[in-house]
Structure formats: C-alpha cells, structure tokens
Amino acid sequence: MNQGGSHVCGPSPQGGTLFASNVTFAYGSGPAVVKNVSLMVPEGAAIGIVGESGSGKTTLASLLVGLLTPTTGNVAVGGQPWSKVGRGSPLRRAVQMVFQNPYAALNPHLSALRTVAEVYQCCGGFTKTEASERAQALLERVGISDQTQGKRPSGLSGGQCQRVGIARALAAGPAVIVADEPTSALDVSVQAQILNLLSDLRQEQGVGLVLVSHDLNVVSYLTERAIVMERGEVVEEGATTELLQKPTHPYTQRLIASIL
Amino acid sequence: MSTEITTADINVPGHVAVRRQIQPRRIELHVGVGLILAVVVACLVIPILDRTDPNALVALPLQPPSAEHPFGTDMVGRDVFIRVFTAGRLDIALAALGVLVPFISGTVIGTVVGASRRRLVDTVTMRLTDCVIAFPFVILVLVIVVIIGADTRIPLLPPGAASVLVAVWIVNWTTYARLARARTHVLRQEDFISAARLLGFSQARIVARHLLPSVWPTTATYAVADALVLVSLIAALPFLGAGIQPPTPEWGSIMYEGRGFLLQAWWISFTTAGVLLVLGTGVMLVVDALVSNPRRPRLP
Numbered sequence: 354m355n356q357g358g359s360h361v362c363g364p365s366p367q368g369g370t371l372f373a374s375n376v377t378f379a380y381g382s383g384p385a386v387v388k389n390v391s392l393m394v395p396e397g398a399a400i401g402i403v404g405e406s407g408s409g410k411t412t413l414a415s416l417l418v419g420l421l422t423p424t425t426g427n428v429a430v431g432g433q434p435w436s437k438v439g440r441g442s443p444l445r446r447a448v449q450m451v452f453q454n455p456y457a458a459l460n461p462h463l464s465a466l467r468t469v470a471e472v473y474q475c476c477g478g479f480t481k482t483e484a485s486e487r488a489q490a491l492l493e494r495v496g497i498s499d500q501t502q503g504k505r506p507s508g509l510s511g512g513q514c515q516r517v518g519i520a521r522a523l524a525a526g527p528a529v530i531v532a533d534e535p536t537s538a539l540d541v542s543v544q545a546q547i548l549n550l551l552s553d554l555r556q557e558q559g560v561g562l563v564l565v566s567h568d569l570n571v572v573s574y575l576t577e578r579a580i581v582m583e584r585g586e587v588v589e590e591g592a593t594t595e596l597l598q599k600p601t602h603p604y605t606q607r608l609i610a611s612i613l
Numbered sequence: 614m615s616t617e618i619t620t621a622d623i624n625v626p627g628h629v630a631v632r633r634q635i636q637p638r639r640i641e642l643h644v645g646v647g648l649i650l651a652v653v654v655a656c657l658v659i660p661i662l663d664r665t666d667p668n669a670l671v672a673l674p675l676q677p678p679s680a681e682h683p684f685g686t687d688m689v690g691r692d693v694f695i696r697v698f699t700a701g702r703l704d705i706a707l708a709a710l711g712v713l714v715p716f717i718s719g720t721v722i723g724t725v726v727g728a729s730r731r732r733l734v735d736t737v738t739m740r741l742t743d744c745v746i747a748f749p750f751v752i753l754v755l756v757i758v759v760i761i762g763a764d765t766r767i768p769l770l771p772p773g774a775a776s777v778l779v780a781v782w783i784v785n786w787t788t789y790a791r792l793a794r795a796r797t798h799v800l801r802q803e804d805f806i807s808a809a810r811l812l813g814f815s816q817a818r819i820v821a822r823h824l825l826p827s828v829w830p831t832t833a834t835y836a837v838a839d840a841l842v843l844v845s846l847i848a849a850l851p852f853l854g855a856g857i858q859p860p861t862p863e864w865g866s867i868m869y870e871g872r873g874f875l876l877q878a879w880w881i882s883f884t885t886a887g888v889l890l891v892l893g894t895g896v897m898l899v900v901d902a903l904v905s906n907p908r909r910p911r912l913p
Contacts, residue, residue, distance in 0.1 A: 363782070420807055445813040458804040462826040472812055518808075525812055 354602035370396050370561055371448055376416055385424070386412050388585040394529050399555060400561040401572030401579030401593055405608065409452075409585040414533045417563060418450045431528070441575035446476055449522035451532040453553075453581045455514035459506040465492060465517045466502040476597065494596070495520045495550060507563045512543035519550065529561035536571065548574055569609055573597050581605045643900035648895025652888060656701030665692055667699040667862045669680065675878040685880040687870065697885050700862035705892075707774060707847055708840040711781040716839075719789025720832045724824050726790065727797025728816060739794070742787035751853060754780040758855045773857045777847060779822075789832045796831045797824055830903060837900045841893050864889055 371394040371418050378387040387409045394400055395499065395519040404410045406542050415421040416428055419435035427434050438444045452458035459468055468481050471483035492502050506514050515535060520532050536544035552575055566572050572579050573593045580590040581604065589602040600606045665671060668691060676686040684693035726738045758776040765775045800806055801824075809819045848854025848865010855864050864885050871881030 418811055420810070430874050440815070442813070445809075448811070450808065450811055452804040452808070454804060457624075458808060460805045460823050460826075463822075471808060471814075475814055475818065521808065521812075 356609075363458055370394055371417060371428070371430055371563070373413075373417060373428045374426055376413070376423045376428060377417055378412055378421060378424050386585045387416060387423075388587075389426070390580075390582075390587055391426075392580065394561045394563055396528065396563055397559045398578070399564065399576040401576035402563065402565045402567075402582060403569055403579055403596075403608065404582035405567055407584075408582040409475065410582055411533055411568075412585075413582070414531050414563065414565045418448050418531050419445075420450075429447045446525040447528045449525050449527040449530050449533045451515070451518050451522055451530060452538055453534040455518055456506055457513050458518045459514055459521075461506050463495055464503050464505050465509065465513075465520075468517055469520045469524050471592070476525050481493075488520075491520045491524055492517070495523075495554075496546070507610050510543070511539045512546060515539060515543075515547050516550065519554070522563070522599065523554065523558065523560070527560060529563060531563040531565070534567070535564075537566070537568075544571075551575060567595075567608075569597055638902040641898045642777065645895045645898030645900075645902060648891050650686025652701065652892040652895065653705065654746075656698050656705060659698040660695065660702070663695055665695045667691065667696045668860045675874060677878075677879050684884040685878065687867075687881050688874055688878070693881055693884060696862040696867055697864070697888055700864050700885075701888065701892075703771065703774075703857070703861070704844050704847065704864045706770065707778065708843050711778055711785070711843045711847075712840045714778075714782045715785035715789055716836045717831060719786035720793045720825070720829055722786065723790035723795075724745045724797050724820055724828050725831075725899075727794035728801065728820050728824055732755070737793075738790070742790055745784055745787045746828060748784075750780070750784055751850075753784060754850060754855050755853065771857055771861045773851075773855065777850060777856045781843065781846075788835065788839075792835055793828050793830050793900070796828045800824055800827055833903070834900050837896045840896065841889075844889065 370537065371392075373392040373408065375391060376387060376390045376392075377385050379385040390413060391407075392400070392413075401531065402410050402413060406452070416423055419430070419438070430438065431444050433444055447497055459465075463471070466485060469483040469488035469491055470481070473479045473487045474481060477484070477487075479487065489499070489502060493499070497513060497516055497520070501509065501513060506517075509517065519530075519535075531550075535551070536547050537545060546570060551562065551564075554560065555575070564572055564575050569579075573596075576593050578591065579593045580587045581586065581596065581600075581602065583604045589593065589596065589600065589605045596605060597609065600609055660667075670690040671692045672682060672686045672690050674686060674688050674690045676682060676690075679867060682692050682694060684697060687693055687696070708767060722738065726735055754776065757780045758773075759777060761776055764772055766772055767775045767778065770778075806819065806823055809823050814823075844864055847856060847863065848869055849860055857866070859866055860902045867885045868882045871878065871883075871885070874881060
C-alpha cells in the first residue's frame with residue numbers, strides 16, 4: 354500500500370473522485386504541516402483521517418476541498434487539479450465540507466431555510482420558490498422541522514446547526530463530503546444523531562465521505578478505510594477495523610490506547 | 614454498518630457544551646430610540662408650532678430661562694429655545710448626510726477590497742486612503758470651498774453646507790474603508806465564508822450576502838462617534854471663513870457664541886449642549902444595544 358512515500362486509500366491511484374498526490378503544505382515560510390500525503394477517494398467510498406491535535410488533519414482536509422493550495426504536489430477533483438477549476442464550474446461544488454464548529458459554519462444573518470435555499474438558487478438555477486421548496490424538503494430529511502427552518506443559527510442548537518450545515522453541503526449535489534471533526538463540538542447524545550445522519554445520507558445518496566477525527570471509534574463507525582497522521586505524515590493506513598484491532602505503528606497503538 | 618450507533622458508543626474526550634444565546638439588550642434599545650425620537654420630533658415640531666424667526670430680537674439680551682423663553686435669550690436678545698431646535702434640523706441633517714455617504718461608500722469599498730484576493734487592489738486602495746488621511750482636513754475643506762465656491766448650494770441646506778459635505782465625503786470614507794477591510798480580513802477566515810467559496814458563489818454574492826451584514830455593525834459603531842465629531846467640525850469651520858456662516862442657527866456656533874457669557878448666561882451654551890447630549894446618548898445606546906446583541910452563540 355505504501356508506495357515510495359505515496360499513501361493511497363482505495364483500489365487504484367489513477368481513478369477516484371478526489372485524488373491527492375504527494376501533497377506537502379507549509380504555512381508561509383514555516384515548517385511543512387502536511388508532508389508528502391497521497392490519498393484517493395473512490396466514488397461513494399468513505400475514508401477516515403485520524404490523528405491527534407496538530408497532526409495536520411484539518412490542513413489536509415482544507416487542501417482536499419481546495420481552500421488551501423499545496424506547496425508541492427497536487428489535489429485533483431474529477432481528474433482536474435483545483436487550480437484549473439473555476440469558481441462557476443460544477444466541479445467546484447463536487448467536494449463540500451462539513452465544519453467542526455457548527456455555529457461558525459453558518460451565516461449568522463441567514464435562516465436555516467435561506468442558507469440551504471441559496472445553494473439551490475445559485476448552484477441549481479432554481480427560482481426562489483422552487484429553491485425554498487427543495488430546501489424545506491432537504492431540511493426535513495436531515496431532521497430540521499418546519500417550525501425550526503425559519504430560525505437563524507443563534508436560535509438553533511449545535512446539533513441543529515450541524516444538520517443545516519450537512520443539508521447545505523448536500524444541496525450542492527457533491528460527490529464527496531469532507532467532514533472535519535463534525536461532532537467534536539457537540540453534546541455526546543447529539544454526536545450519535547449526527548453520525549447516524551451522515552451514515553444514512555451516505556447510503557441513500559451514494560456520496561463519498563472523508564471523515565476527519567481524532568477518535569478512531571467515530572471513524573470506524575462511518576468509514577471502511579483510514580489513514581493515521583502524525584506530525585503531518587501518514588504513519589499507517591488500511592481497513593478501519595484492522596487499524597482498530599491490529600495497529601502496527603506505535604503511534605496508532607498509543608492513539609487507540611488513549612481512547613480505551 | 615447498518616447498526617445504529619448510540620451515545621454510549623462514542624467517546625469524545627473533552628467535548629464542550631454550547632453556551633446559550635444571550636438576550637438582546639432591549640432596554641438600551643428602547644431608551645435610545647426614545648431619546649433620539651424626542652430630539653428629532655422636537656426639532657421638527659417646535660419651529661412649526663412657534664413661528665418666531667430664530668434670528669429675530671424678541672427680548673432683552675441675556676434673559677434667564679422663563680415660561681416665555683424656556684432656554685432664555687442670547688447676547689443680542691434672540692430666543693435660544695427656538696434657535697436650538699431650528700439649528701437641530703440643520704445639524705441633524707448635516708450629520709446624517711455627512712456620515713451616511715462615507716459610511717455606505719467606505720463600508721462597501723473596504724469590504725470589496727478586503728474580500729479581494731488580488732494584492733494589487735488592496736495595496737492601491739490602502740495607499741489612496743493613506744494619502745487622503747494624511748492631507749490636513751481643514752486645508753482640504755478650504756481648497757474645496759475655493760473649487761466649488763461658497764455659493765454652491767444643496768437644496769434645503771444653507772450656503773456653505775455643500776463645501777463642508779463634499780469635503781467630509783471625500784475624506785471620511787477612508788476611515789470606514791479601513792475599518793471594513795480589517796473586519797473583512799477577520800471574517801474571511803470564518804467557516805461560513807469558506808463554505809460560500811466552496812459552493813462556488815460569486816464574489817459579489819459573498820460580499821453582499823455574507824460579508825456586508827457582518828461588517829456594517831462595526832462601521833456603524835464608528836459612524837455614531839463620527840456624527841458627533843462632525844457637529845463639532847461644522848461648528849469650527851465658520852471661524853476659518855468656511856462652512857455655515859452666521860447668523861444661520863447651528864448648534865456649534867450657538868455654543869461658541871455663548872462661551873463668552875458662561876458665568877452670566879450659562880443657558881446659551883448649556884441648553885444647547887444638553888440637547889446634543891441627549892441625542893448623542895440616544896444614538897450611543899441604540900448602537901450599543903445592536904452591536905452587543907450576539908447573533909451567534911460562542912463555544913467556550
């Protein structure tokens with residue numbers, strides 16, 4: 354699996370919806386926080402990125418969605434590198450993100466309904482009425498009731514905000530959703546609901562998932578394969594259940610021991 | 614994979630509870646609106662109800678407040694009460710116009726520049742603002758008076774008001790632009806702006822729908838202070854031969870005229886300052902209430 358410093362999740366390094374090839378990234382002139390990472394997300398696959406705080410997980414997630422540009426290496430979506438994907442291109446919307454802080458992820462001035470309807474209106478070309486109807490249906494599906502849809506983020510709970518964030522990502526019709534610690538800021542009871550929702554939606558819609566988490570339990574619930582990161586490097590990768598049951602790298606062993 | 618996960622299955626160490634929303638500061642808002650309305654309505658209604666010419670000599674000079682002249686008379690025998698509320702119309706109009714145009718233009722320019730990822734746009738605009746800010750304001754006003762002429766008039770405003778307003782418009786947008794740009798730089802890092810970028814929204818939409826609603830409360834707070842400073846500036850300019858000329862009643866000039874009689878006729882300056890204080894307090898309370906109403910609960 355480990356091919357000359359290239360870490361590949363999935364059957365083929367040539368295909369896949371989202372493909373990162375030997376990606377290295379440093380903030381300014383500082384040290385590299387992501388080092389020579391390769392990753393492929395085949396269509397509909399779910400991949401976990403695990404590591405402790407500061408291991409480079411979130412930076413890698415930002416690189417995968419195109420919010421950051423690699424210092425060296427390349428991230429491609431549908432075969433096109435992010436640098437060649439224009440703002441208006443449908444490929445731009447092919448990879449969406451669910452953020453860690455559910456409140457910061459939503460525009461504080463827009464209601465849940467407007468947040469999702471805006472995506473249908475701008476990305477789907479629907480009229481305002483059609484966009485609202487579709488947004489209502491999608492919000493219902495993710496568990497936001499009619500009474501709650503008109504509320505702004507300040508009137509919603511953390512879990513409800515995260516559901517709206519998931520609905521917004523789905524409204525764009527993505528091929529892959531990158532979820533950056535989507536439950537870490539939520540109550541334990543709500544975490545379970547959000548994970549179940551992500552699991553159900555993934556199965557219903559066949560959307561690929563990259564789940565970033567420091568918790569192997571969470572990753573093992575939702576993903577089939579995972580990579581373990583330490584100080585910006587991938588130290589171990591493989592099937593999630595195997596990683597959890599038979600970790601080979603000392604860092605992975607420590608990570609698992611810390612949650613037991 | 615089909616098994617439903619339960620709360621007990623997930624162990625997330627150090628999870629944080631969400632602090633609930635803080636209630637809006639409604640009392641400040643209501644009191645502030647009440648004070649502003651009181652002054653504005655008084656300025657609109659009193660000159661209509663009492664048709665006395667604000668420049669007419671109605672009594673002996675330096676008469677203390679009485680039932681007939683609630684704010685007394687000034688050094689030449691004019692009714693201070695009618696002068697103060699007639700002046701209020703002009704001062705409030707000038708402060709509003711003098712603040713509104715730079716507030717809107719500066720906020721939009723600063724937000725657009727702050728949101729732009731082209732370094733050249735940012736550098737050129739910011740150096741331009743530096744140049745405008747560095748130029749002495751009073752000299753700039755005098756230059757503008759010469760250029761556009763003291764007789765140039767804006768409908769409903771007295772002679773001299775146009776030059777003051779144009780000068781204020783030319784200079785003051787820069788401060789708003791700088792504030793808006795700084796706020797936008799902070800907001801640009803927020804997840805909801807990242808989400809908008811990932812969704813492929815146009816730059817215009819991101820600026821108009823996602824950035825401006827969060828930027829303008831910052832510049833609006835400054836606008837309040839700016840409006841109060843502007844009233845002082847309007848009062849100071851006549852002494853340099855620019856701006857609104859006496860005998861047009863205007864708060865700054867009334868207070869300035871009264872400064873020589875503070876011991877004998879305190880009411881000339883103090884009643885005017887009192888009205889200005891009520892208006893300023895009202896505006897401050899309103900902005901304070903609006904700005905301190907958090908729309909987003911914060912994670913501890």
